Amino acid sequence: MTHTAAFTAVKTVKAYERVVEQIEGAISRRELRPGDRLPSERELMLTFEVSRSTIREALRVLESTGLVRSRPGDPRGPEVLQASPAILAKTVNRLVRLETIALSELVEFRIMLEGAACTLAAQRRTEVQLNEMCSAIDAMQAEVAHGPVAFSQADVAFHVSVWAASQNQLLQICGEATRGALIDMVSDELDRAPDSQARMELSLAHDREILAAISAGDGATAGRLARSFVIEYYGDIISPESRAALGNVAYEAPV
Amino acid sequence: MTHTAAFTAVKTVKAYERVVEQIEGAISRRELRPGDRLPSERELMLTFEVSRSTIREALRVLESTGLVRSRPGDPRGPEVLQASPAILAKTVNRLVRLETIALSELVEFRIMLEGAACTLAAQRRTEVQLNEMCSAIDAMQAEVAHGPVAFSQADVAFHVSVWAASQNQLLQICGEATRGALIDMVSDELDRAPDSQARMELSLAHDREILAAISAGDGATAGRLARSFVIEYYGDIISPESRAALGNVAYEAPV
DNA sequence: CAGAGTGTACTGGTCTGACCATGTGTGTCA
DNA sequence: TGACACACATGGTCAGACCAGTACACTCTG
Structure with missing residues (x-):
């Protein structure tokens, strides 16, 4: 009988979710503070090695949780917001x-x-x-x-x-x-x-x-x-x- | 002097936000109930007359709010979830x-x-x-x-x-x-x-x-x-x- | 006829590449 | 020194494509 390792459940982690995780983590570790700017979507797609759609979906959920805000035309990139009640x-x-x-x-x-x-x-x-x-x-x-x-x-x-x-x-x-x-x-x-x-x-x-x-x-x-x-x-x-x-x-x- | 109407502040409403609004509204008006299925992304882009990216961004925020859940491959479409604390x-x-x-x-x-x-x-x-x-x-x-x-x-x-x-x-x-x-x-x-x-x-x-x-x-x-x-x-x-x-x-x- | 197995059509996830309107920062001009 | 206009990069949106996965119908077999 072969030894069965303690396998753990495999869950598909979608790409945009990992992006959200990393950015959210950086914020909660205080590496990103309110007022700071995220790199532009086009830069983010390079650093995360995913497409812009994926980056955008990640930004949408971060935006819906009030962590960041994107403004069209702003060359400084998305803004990290102050957590608000x-x-x-x-x-x-x-x-x-x-x-x-x-x-x-x-x-x-x-x-x-x-x-x-x-x-x-x-x-x-x-x-x-x-x-x-x-x-x-x-x-x-x-x-x-x-x-x-x-x-x-x-x-x-x-x-x-x-x-x-x-x-x-x-x-x-x-x-x-x-x-x-x-x-x-x-x-x-x-x-x-x-x-x-x-x-x-x-x-x-x-x-x-x-x-x-x-x-x-x-x-x-x-x-x-x-x-x-x-x-x-x-x-x-x-x-x-x-x-x-x-x-x-x-x-x-x-x- | 021309009459100045009571203008109200104009805020740009992004397309995906309007999609979110409508779906969220349908859910809170009980037109969509937990367990119901949304049309597929490709159908939604026809009814809302927007691209699939926009539909997807809307679905991502709805998903992050816990209102719906998308599963790949499911021909029945995204599921409306029971609101949970x-x-x-x-x-x-x-x-x-x-x-x-x-x-x-x-x-x-x-x-x-x-x-x-x-x-x-x-x-x-x-x-x-x-x-x-x-x-x-x-x-x-x-x-x-x-x-x-x-x-x-x-x-x-x-x-x-x-x-x-x-x-x-x-x-x-x-x-x-x-x-x-x-x-x-x-x-x-x-x-x-x-x-x-x-x-x-x-x-x-x-x-x-x-x-x-x-x-x-x-x-x-x-x-x-x-x-x-x-x-x-x-x-x-x-x-x-x-x-x-x-x-x-x-x-x-x-x- | 019932059940197990296969197939297929459509789903969501991701990517590429493109266009537009807008805000910022810069450089120009007075 | 100041106001102004421009160029550029940005986010918002779109179109089209490919892939892996699931549900369901269909087939084949007993």
Whole structure:
């Protein structure tokens, strides 16, 4: 009986996939950094020894994952991009739309992230960050007169500043992605906002409360407020038991 | 003075992007369902009136998004796939690897997720899920004798079952991604595990405690235990103040 | 008639070579 | 020194070709 080596499954690796692998690897090994330029397609086909079609297919998937961007006519070649949560938001969005992920799960997740971010922000915010949040609130106040769209932008700016103050980029990224996906999903309903004026005033009041807690360094309160406001905002989406379970997702500093 | 219409920004839409849009739209409108077949590339180039290269580039991005799959030689054409969160996990993983995320941030994030998952699991777990967790614990017990690697796998299985019981896929996915990234980053230190036997026993004891809390439906305790164990495990990585701040990231059901 | 084996037509993967519109950088000209 | 125009390389797209692989129908055999 002949000795049978521990053969491993053979999978055909397509040429463009190997190109993607190598470029992606170079990026994740930091050999290529955001702003750097890839060689032109015609140069790449020489170094990888494949045709331009293959190179282009590889660039398309790298582009669809947000790693690079090609611009016609640019002699400097494709640009390596800064990794952005936007692509994450798009992916989440698609999954939710295809009903792989329930909207209620998304809301739940957002409640957790928002609460945690506010608690951490209260505990860690610097004076500068506090000032930024105050300015953001002032901007919101100013935008109330300019309608829901402008107001919503200012609202986002405030929350971004809160996330930044949490000093945790992952929280920031996931929060951003979740918010983006959520906004997309429920924007239809917000379009026909019944009494936008009241809504804006309410949001503003809520954010002021959160800011006060953050300013006071009261993480527990900040987190609790944030959670309850998100729950209130998306209340009709999530189930009552979820609403109850998520209400006290505290993120409190130890005694 | 001529009347200036409300012009909108013109952005060049590449041909393959429009193809992607249409196919993606058909999928999200449920005109194409998982298992359905797309026309062959040669047919698609006729219906879209573009060249095959363009069709192929479109298919590559759809494939990288996990929406379709092409197999060479299949006369039935590219297959429409069931949307899967796996692609999301990959995206999160890449973001974690790419973004200059401090190890401490990663640990922090994991503490939050783990705590939230255990709390939710305690509140939502079904009997079946509870049994699965018990089996996972038993498996861990059995693997203690087979060394740290086998044990670690069983450990992961237990935590996966906990995440599943939390009934929130986003939590599950992000938890999985964070765990993976964390393992990658600290694997060096774990390789030279000083007293693996003791470590395994400790992990096992911890997991048993968590299981008991989940079994009892005590979300607050489950969350608190999980958080403190993660903190203990990665204690030397995160700063003392983080350790303190994260200790009480509770996820309690309301009274 | 049933089943095993063969054949074939069409598939996707890859390549070559070509054309076009566009952006950059250079060189020119005032 | 400044504005301007040009040339060149780039990405986007196309047409046509070849190859290896798969599904399905067809044939041959028992």
